[in-house]
Amino acid sequence: MCWSKPIYVKFNDFDTEHTRFASKYSLYMLKEGDVDVDEDPKVKGVPILFIPGNAGSYKQARCLEFQAATYYHNVIKHNPESLRSGTTSLDFFTVDFNEDFSAFHGQTLLDQAEYVNDAVAYILSLYHDSRLVQRGKDLPDPSSVILIGHSMGGVVARAMLTMPNYQSNSINTIITMSAPHARPPVSVDSDLVHAYQKIDDYWRQAHQQKWANDNPLWHVTLISIAGGGLDTVVPSDYASLESLVPDTHGFTVFTSGIPNVWTGADHIQTTWCVQLMKAIMRSTFDILDVHRPGQTKPRSERMRIFKKWYLTGMEGTIEKALPQQEASTLMPLEREASSLLKPGQRLALRELGQQHGLKAYMMPIPAHDPLSSTTFTLLSDQSLFQNSEILEVLLCSTISPQPGQSPNRISMSLDLSGGAPGSPRLACKSASQDIIALPASTRLSSFPFEKNTPMSYLQYDSSDLEDYRYVAIVDKATEHQMGWLLAEFSSDSKSSTVVNLGLQRLLSFGLRHKLPADRPLVSTVHIPALHSSLLAFNLRLGPQTCGDEAELFTPLLRQYLEEPHESKYFVNVKNANISLHGVAPFMPPPMRAQSKANHVSLQMWSDPTCDSSVNMSLDVDIAGSLGKLVMRYRLVFAAFPLLVVALVLRKQFTLYDETGIFITFAEAMDVCLRSSIPVLVLALSLLAISMSAPDYLPPAVQPSGLFGGASNSTESVVDFTKNDLLLGSQDQIFWVLVPLFGLLSVGVCVLVNYATLGLTYLFYLPYHYLILRPAWAKMEDIRYAPLDQADSSGRSIGPTFSPSSPRRRLITTCILLIFVSTLIPYQFAFLDAVLVQLLTCTRALRLAKSSSSMAYHNFYNYSHSILVLMLWVLPINIPVLVVWIHNLAVHWLTPFSSHHNIISIMPYLILVETLTSGKMIPQLHASPARYVTNIAFFGLAVYAAVYGVSYAYMLHHFVNGVFAWLVAIHIWGSGGVDLKGMKEILEGGDGEGDTKKQP
Structure with a gap:
């Protein structure tokens, strides 16, 4: 703050x-x-x-x-x-x-x-x-x-x-x-x-x-x-x-x-x-x-x-400052003033200033071997950045004077020879610009961001040191003081370990790894299977014993990815939560093939003088992984449940066309759970498997497209949309998320269905008591009910309640469409349609409660299912509506040019206005048109699952197309396209003068 x-x-x-x-x-x-x-x-x-x-x-x-x-x-x-x-x-x-x-x-x-x-x-x-x-x-x-x-x-x-x-x-x-x-x-x-x-x-x-x-x-x-x-x-x-x-x-x-x-x-x-x-x-x-x-x-x-x-300074893309520097220090040496270490010997200083003067520790640099790479590492609790008065690290090479060449161009001299003639001289460069800051790790450390003096770390590959003979660590302290330093050359084969465990085995049994007692200062464990952003793990380190001498520092752990540059530090580490931002769902692939595998690596600094092994265990964090699933797949719960709703409506219309009974949403859900939902989820699971890659390969060799077809080997164009499909992941193991989200979507749909029922009943109770009438009035309503209320089999063919004036409904719809085309976005009209449909369901529920007629129940179930479908589309429209309301609040009245298309809302409005008249959708019986209804809802289900997350806005338009087809059914009825069908949809299927008293 x-x-x-x-x-x-x-x-x-x-x-x-x-x-x-x-x-x-x-x-x-x-x-x-x-x-x-x-x-x-x-x-x-x-x-x-x-x-x-x-x-x-x-x-x-x-x-x-x-x-x-x-x-x-x-x-x-x-x-x-x-x-x-x-x-x-x-x-x-x-x-x-x-x-x-x-x-x-x-x-x-x-x-x-x-x-x-x-x-x-x-x-x-x-x-x-x-x-x-x-x-x-x-x-x-x-x-x-x-x-x-x-x-x-x-x-x-x-x-x-x-x-x-x-x-x-x-x-x-x-x-x-x-x-x-x-x-x-x-x-x-x-x-x-x-x-x-x-x-x-x-x-x-x-x-x-x-x-x-x-x-x-x-x-x-x-x-x-x-x-x-x-x-x-x-x-x-x-x-x-x-x-x-x-x-x-x-x-x-x-x-x-x-x-x-x-x-x-x-x-x-x-x-x-x-x-x-x-x-x-x-x-x-x-x-x-x-x-x-x-x-x-x-x-x-x-x-x-x-x-x-x-960046941390340890990334492969970091350029070392050492090659660009000029030699700044001339160092004549004398054995009494310097300590020449044996090749491969580790330097460990537990105190500083013991010599009460300059003391240089010379570490010979091993010859560069392309077949066996070595790394120089140095760690100290002292600040080794520029102008350090305690310690300095120099990279030195011997001077071989040429005729006419003078060493006077070197700006500073560290005379460790006492002026003795004939002492060997070295030209040295300071390594201070390549020093890396690391968070301090002591027994009192809890967080890396604590206000403690950071540790200084230096790391050079053998290729960086080809032009130098010695690494000189100069102790400048003039009096005894606390402080420590560790420096060594280590083989990459000892400091780096690759754990070749598959992801399934890692999830099932975890990882058990032992760092040996003779390990170097820095140990790195690479885990190629761990690259997904959807997983979290718990890491535990066993205790490290140091015998008689106290440890110089407690273990420090760095979890890192090469791309993107993500590093996390854990000080005084005993337990650590390992989570990463690697391969994430729906993310476009990199522009260029990655030169290195993009997986998690664990880099640990530990006191090598303790001479004790450390046990490392890594196990999946179930709760943390579930939390990451929710973060990455939040939009799935706006798209995947639409698959279930579409299949339920498909089943309702199929049974209605066959039997004349429009069953409830819950009954259709039960039927779908035993038939279409498992089949479609299984098909989507197979699709996810077919789209998965055997590993997270570079873009040039990764399968792409809907069916995972391999691209031409000479093709250099990257398909940046290949992860837009389904759950957006090409990891083989994550196909199991398809049935998991399918199951969760069923549960969510059940909850929304009952929430919609509860909302309808909430409106029904005051509406019912406000228009409550004596029993004799209800009998008169039944006696004077429209003749075309039901046919001989009891199926509804006309309005279930008295329709409003067709002129009023036509004028209302036209005015709303005019406003949509000029002032308000169609999302506002959609919200209005949802509210009208809720009131229609309330009226239909009152009639269904007051009579056992199948016509009333059919219409109520039909209008309720339409309301549930519209409620799932509503969240897609709310954000744009919020933007429009905000613009009104700041007095910005310029309309949205892209949200005034009346075609995007007209089918919704016409169908909702049709339902306000109590007009039940006609049966299609054996008409081939019923297959269009079947295909429309099935297509909606498939699109919601495959493209619903990446292109959620299209769900509104897809449902809009389905509603346009339902409007067409209302118009056509069972007698084809004529003016009579249009008249019936406007008048509710019944003129006011057609009511006759029943015998």
Whole structure:
């Protein structure tokens, strides 16, 4: 949490002359009251713009601005070297979207992108106004703005570069927090899905260009920061950039792995977590170069800086700083002042400053062997970063002077020889820039983010040390003090272990592994079978005994993935919850084949001087895995139950056409549970198996498409939609989720059915007592009932209750359609239709309760099933309706161009209005048309299961088509298409003058 005194300066001049959204959105400059008391909107440094997310506030930028302002005034301002290199202050801007819901509505997302492009152009224009500028006159005017986006604000930032009003090269750096880049958070709006497709296609096609000149995004860097498992709003898997940008232009990182952050964050915490805000703003200062028009360093340099700030330093993509350095230290040696270790000997210092002067420990570097790789590792509780006064690590090579060459170019000399002539001399480079920070791990440690001095870790492969002879660890302490250091060369065959267990065996029996007593400082266990985001595990480590001497540190565990860059640390580890964001359902595949297998690895630092083995056990966490299933498959419970509902209605209509009895929803459910539901779930399970891959293979060799057909080996195009089907997973073992979700969907449908019954009864009770009449009046109703109420067999062929005026219903429908085409979205009309259908069910229930006539019960069961189906479609329409209501609240009356299609709502309205007349749907008997009804509901069931999660908005249109067919049946009846059928649907099948007194 940060405490600040923000000052918000609104730009009232940014009006309709500059943007058409001026009446809806606003632009502010943000200043820190404790640092900058000037409330004038004058620009002094580099422009940076914060973009809030879904229902987010422009005030969420205050923690970022506070860290930027205080860091500049306390550090940068007093550092001449930083100022000379082009670092300056930041001009912080933020946009107010009036807490718009951009996660639910694609047009809102595009509107925000258009507005922010206009805002960027306006911000850049401020630097051309001499009255508002307080910058050096010799500096170029800024031509680009740095963007920081939270949640959907990050997607808006990417969308800006695809908009027609984007000003070329006005954006070159984007940092996003908890942004769902990979796929929409919900798929209930067609505009949102299509907007994502357009944005993603633009970015992918740009980065697939062969030449840099053809890539409009060549100079753009994109960093995606994810909060991890604590983010329950949007799964952090969606923050992945693997399918969008190459690693030369961006990457995804989790907060739990960012140095000195080392903790997860929920969706909102990524805007105010102090450790994260410091990392973001300090990395931003490091990329600044005010001497360039773009105000930032070149792209490659920006990427190097971002990797240093956000990654652990142990990733394979990290470039070591050592090769770029010049030798800075000349070290003459004398055996009394230095200690030369034997090849392969471990250096273990338990105390420092024992010599009361400089002491160098020389570790010979083994010759590089391509067949047997070795790694140098060093760990200390002392800070080994630049200007360390206690310890220093040097990489040294012998000097072989050439004629005319002088060693005077080396800036510093460590004289360990006492001036003795003839002592061997070494030219050394400092390893301080390659030092990696690790969280301190002691017996008192509980969390990695505790405010303790981090440990210093150094790691070099043998290929990094080919040009050097010695690793020199110099103890500079002038007096005795506490501190320790461990350093060694270890063989990769001893430090790295691959556990080749299948996933089924891992889930059934767990993993048991023993780390030997003679293990190196760092041990890594690779588990190729563990790559799914749907599973969680519990890890337990046995105790480590150290004999007479106390351990230098307690075991430290790092769980990591190569892609995306996810690392989690466990200090003083005894138990750990292992969960990951690896292969996730519905995620598009990477742009390029991964060079390394993407699985979990467990890296453990332990005190090798203890000389004791450690037992490791890994077992599945059932409760944690179920929680991850719910997070990743929340939308399944909006789509999969529609499969059950569609099959139930299919069975109801089939039996009705055969017997004339429209059975209840519950009775049809019982029949389907013994027939169609198990068969379809089995077929979908087989489909899931056919689509699965034997392992998580690279995209080039992975099966794709509906039937998993292998692509041509020469084909280089990646199918980014291949995981959109069914449950979105190609893991063989997860086909079992199909019957599991099928079973859960049946239970959910039963609950919704009874909830609908309860809601109907809730309306029925007051309605029944309000119109309660004496018994003689009811007998008169029966005596004067319409003649066409029932035929000789008791089947209904006419209205079950007196219809309203056909003129009223026609006028009501037409007025509603006119409003839909002009003012209101069709989602509002759908909600109105649901409420009308609920009232129709209430009226039908009253008549069914008051009579044993099969006609009344048939109509009630029919209207109830239609209501249940509409209730399952309602959640798909609610989000867009919420956006529309919010726009009304902020006085934005511009209609949604994509949500005024009357065809998308007309069948719903006509069918609901038909049912208000009490008109029961005619039987089709042996007519071939009944097979159309069967196929329509079966197709709805299959689509809901296969595509319902990825394209949920289509479920509304599919059901709309089914309702259009039911309307056609009402019109056609059993006598074909004629004007009489249309008249009956308007008049309820009975004229007012046709009522005759029964004999």
